[in-house]
Amino acid sequence: MTTDSIPVRTADARPGTAQKKPGKGTAPRGRNRMLFRHPGAGRQHHAGPVAYILLGIAALFSLFPLYWTMVAASTDNTRVTQTPPPFLPGPHLLDNLGKAWQDAALGKAMLNSLIVAGVIALSTVLFATLAGFAFAKLRFKGRNVLLMLVIGTMLVPPQLGVVPLFMMMTELGWGQKLPAVIFPTLVSAVGVFFMRQYLTEALPDELIEAGRVDGAHSLRIFWSIVLPIARPPMAVLFMITFVHAWNDFFWPFIVLDMTNPTVPVALTQLSAGYVRDQSLIMAGALLGTLPLLAMFIVFGRQIVGGIMQGAVKG
Amino acid sequence: MAISTSTSPDGAPAAAPPDGTGTGAERQRRRTLLHRLDLHGAPYAFVAPFFVVFAAFSFYPLIYTSWISLHRVELSTLNVMEWVGFDNYTALWEDDRFWNALLNTITIGVLSTVPQLMMALGLAHLLNYQLRGSTFFRVAALTPYATSVGAAALVFTMLFERDFGMINWMLSLVGIDNIDFENNKWAAQTAISTIVIWRWTGYNALLYLAAMQAIPRDRYEAAAIDGASRWQQFLKVTVPGIRATIVFTIVLSTIGATQLFGEPLIFGQGPNGITGGADNQYQTLGLLLYEEGWKNYQMGRAATVAWAMFLLLIVVFAVQQVVKRVLARRA
Numbered sequence: 001m002t003t004d005s006i007p008v009r010t011a012d013a014r015p016g017t018a019q020k021k022p023g024k025g026t027a028p029r030g031r032n033r034m035l036f037r038h039p040g041a042g043r044q045h046h047a048g049p050v051a052y053i054l055l056g057i058a059a060l061f062s063l064f065p066l067y068w069t070m071v072a073a074s075t076d077n078t079r080v081t082q083t084p085p086p087f088l089p090g091p092h093l094l095d096n097l098g099k100a101w102q103d104a105a106l107g108k109a110m111l112n113s114l115i116v117a118g119v120i121a122l123s124t125v126l127f128a129t130l131a132g133f134a135f136a137k138l139r140f141k142g143r144n145v146l147l148m149l150v151i152g153t154m155l156v157p158p159q160l161g162v163v164p165l166f167m168m169m170t171e172l173g174w175g176q177k178l179p180a181v182i183f184p185t186l187v188s189a190v191g192v193f194f195m196r197q198y199l200t201e202a203l204p205d206e207l208i209e210a211g212r213v214d215g216a217h218s219l220r221i222f223w224s225i226v227l228p229i230a231r232p233p234m235a236v237l238f239m240i241t242f243v244h245a246w247n248d249f250f251w252p253f254i255v256l257d258m259t260n261p262t263v264p265v266a267l268t269q270l271s272a273g274y275v276r277d278q279s280l281i282m283a284g285a286l287l288g289t290l291p292l293l294a295m296f297i298v299f300g301r302q303i304v305g306g307i308m309q310g311a312v313k314g
Numbered sequence: 315m316a317i318s319t320s321t322s323p324d325g326a327p328a329a330a331p332p333d334g335t336g337t338g339a340e341r342q343r344r345r346t347l348l349h350r351l352d353l354h355g356a357p358y359a360f361v362a363p364f365f366v367v368f369a370a371f372s373f374y375p376l377i378y379t380s381w382i383s384l385h386r387v388e389l390s391t392l393n394v395m396e397w398v399g400f401d402n403y404t405a406l407w408e409d410d411r412f413w414n415a416l417l418n419t420i421t422i423g424v425l426s427t428v429p430q431l432m433m434a435l436g437l438a439h440l441l442n443y444q445l446r447g448s449t450f451f452r453v454a455a456l457t458p459y460a461t462s463v464g465a466a467a468l469v470f471t472m473l474f475e476r477d478f479g480m481i482n483w484m485l486s487l488v489g490i491d492n493i494d495f496e497n498n499k500w501a502a503q504t505a506i507s508t509i510v511i512w513r514w515t516g517y518n519a520l521l522y523l524a525a526m527q528a529i530p531r532d533r534y535e536a537a538a539i540d541g542a543s544r545w546q547q548f549l550k551v552t553v554p555g556i557r558a559t560i561v562f563t564i565v566l567s568t569i570g571a572t573q574l575f576g577e578p579l580i581f582g583q584g585p586n587g588i589t590g591g592a593d594n595q596y597q598t599l600g601l602l603l604y605e606e607g608w609k610n611y612q613m614g615r616a617a618t619v620a621w622a623m624f625l626l627l628i629v630v631f632a633v634q635q636v637v638k639r640v641l642a643r644r645a
Contacts, residue, residue: 045443045444045544046443046444047440047443047444047445047446051440051443051445054436054440055437055440055441055445055451058437058440058451058454058455059450059451059454059455061512062454062455062457062458062512062516063454063457065458065466065469065470065473065512066457066458066461066469068469068473068480069465069469072472080472080478081477081478082478083478083483083486084483085478085479085480085483127363127364127367128364130360130361130363131360131361131363131364133360134356134357134360134361135361138356138357138360139357140354140357140358143357146361146365149365150364153368153372153373155565155569156372156373156376157569157572157573157623157627158372159573159575159600159603159620159623160375160376160379160620160621160623160624161371161372161374161375161376161378161379161620162375162603162616162620163375163379163382163607163613163616163617163620164374164375164378164379164382164617165371165375166607166613167382167387167392167613168375170392171392171393183367183371184367184371184372185371186363186367186371187363187364187367187368189364189368192364217348217349217352217356218352218353218356218357218360219356222360243459243460246462247460247461247462247463249462249463249464249575249576250573250575250576250600253576253579254604254608263462263464264462264463264464264465264576265464267462267464267465267468267580268464268579268580270468271468271471271580271583276583278472281468281472282468282469282472284468285464285465285468285469286465288462288464288465289460289461289462289465292460292461292462293457293460293461295460296453296456296457296460300449300452300453300456300457301449301452301453303456304449304452304453304456304520307456307517307520307521307524308520308521308523308524308527309524311520311521311522311524311525311559
């Protein structure tokens with residue numbers, strides 16, 4: 001895998017978030033781009049060969065473990081444990097995937113993860129957009145204090161409350177059940193902050209005023225004015241939250257057991273056995289990652305843009 | 315703020331069609347009242363879900379942790395709480411495993427955070443060049459972020475395997491003997507840090523890149539006119555220009571490092587996972603918390619470890635503040 005194999009169609013892609021920002025989308029592509037760049041857009045020296053080589057190494061470092069997961073998952077256990085290790089895919093990929101699917105009960109785990117990540121992402125997006133809208137555009141007493149509270153909560157690691165949370169869930173009868181994973185993560189401070197940042201810039205005050213003059217109540221304004229405008233960042237927040245919820249490990253590992261796991265919890269099952277079939281383990285790892293990788297291949301650019309959009313600038 | 319002009323009663327729609335319910339003036343009054351209620355109440359209703367869920371599932375447990383840490387609570391009988399005062403704390407203080415886990419958390423934290431952020435900075439700088447295939451490089455850098463701790467740790471555990479792992483094979487090519495990554499303390503900690511670095515470098519690089527692109531171009535031009543080399547521009551313009559983001563990533567990585575759990579657990583491959591290796595050589599505070607609570611069934615002690623993690627975070631942030639002050643004074 002060298003840098004030569006970069007797909008050509010990405011060559012004229014504009015950097016990062018550009019497709020979401022109105023106005024920038026009309027900038028010419030390709031070589032003339034430099035001439036039309038916004039003057040404040042930062043330094044844009046052309047990259048030399050050294051930069052490409054270093055970036056190639058970085059890309060290799062990022063992608064190789066995933067490629068090798070696929071290689072290992074497609075050979076058998078004896079081949080994987082020989083030196084030198086295999087570098088090319090073998091013939092057993094489908095067999096191993098099927099076996100790992102059964103051994104780790106991945107069918108149920110996938111369904112669980114889909115439900116958990118889906119519900120969490122939906123509710124996070126909904127509540128973050130509501131709260132983000134209020135913080136960005138509505139006036140109310142204590143707004144700044146509450147916003148500081150939201151930001152402050154980002155600094156509280158969820159692990160610290162895990163003992164009482166576990167006791168709560170047991171008392172509620174939710175032990176080993178999905179609500180125990182879903183409820184504590186229904187909202188996200190980062191999400192609220194992210195939507196607020198976007199709406200402060202992207203939602204003109206005049207639109208809301210116009211809505212008020214027409215007699216629309218707040219919920220109506222949210223529904224008819226805010227939601228259409230907020231759709232791009234909502235999509236990004238959905239994907240980011242989905243990835244996080246799908247990959248979350250600590251809390252699901254504690255509160256769920258092997259009879260009803262999410263994917264990351266189920267994967268620990270594969271390596272915990274006494275007879276370790278390395279190819280099988282890799283097949284399971286591959287399966288658990290596949291849905292998100294597919295999402296990255298399709299929406300990678302949007303996710304990248306979204307993360308950059310959410311960054312603290314300046 | 316212009317929005318508030320619409321609070322005046324005449325802003326509300328008047329003259330509803332006569333339908334026989336009350337007089338027009340009364341209806342008008344009710345409308346105005348509803349309108350006011352909406353204007354003043356809606357914002358709170360919109361932010362309420364966040365605060366309700368946060369209070370119930372984050373804030374309340376956080377406070378309750380300290381109460382539990384003063385009791386003896388067993389996992390099998392969660393409703394029986396026996397008051398023990400500060401016994402859990404003194405026991406933790408005198409427990410070698412605690413100091414070992416604390417030290418491991420710090421060393422693995424440093425081993426993973428420092429190279430990670432340095433590499434992210436370099437990567438962001440490269441991505442900030444005018445590039446062909448920039449989307450490819452960005453997506454490639456972010457791909458590890460899509461893998462779960464579980465999958466990533468499983469893959470790297472295998473790459474770091476003692477007898478047939480790829481990393482030992484590559485080291486053997488340059489004449490280095492097999493390293494027992496599982497049982498050698500520093501090798502194990504390095505391997506675990508590698509997993510963390512692999513998963514998060516690209517993510518941090520994109521945060522840096524976004525901040526770099528917001529730096530005004532004329533600062534570079536001014537620096538160039540003053541005769542600054544590219545390296546000097548990087549140090550004097552780029553790095554100060556993204557200082558806020560750097561602080562942000564340091565905070566996030568620190569929080570992540572204090573809670574490190576999945577990577578060492580899975581790296582230990584089952585039985586040795588929870589104890590962090592046969593000699594606790596890579597047991598973190600997160601693992602110790604789990605061991606006390608869910609393996610030794612002592613929830614009170616687990617809560618004490620949670621408090622220790624919290625204190626560690628506070629100490630680290632305090633140190634960061636001091637360092638920041640000192641650096642700012644020198645600059």
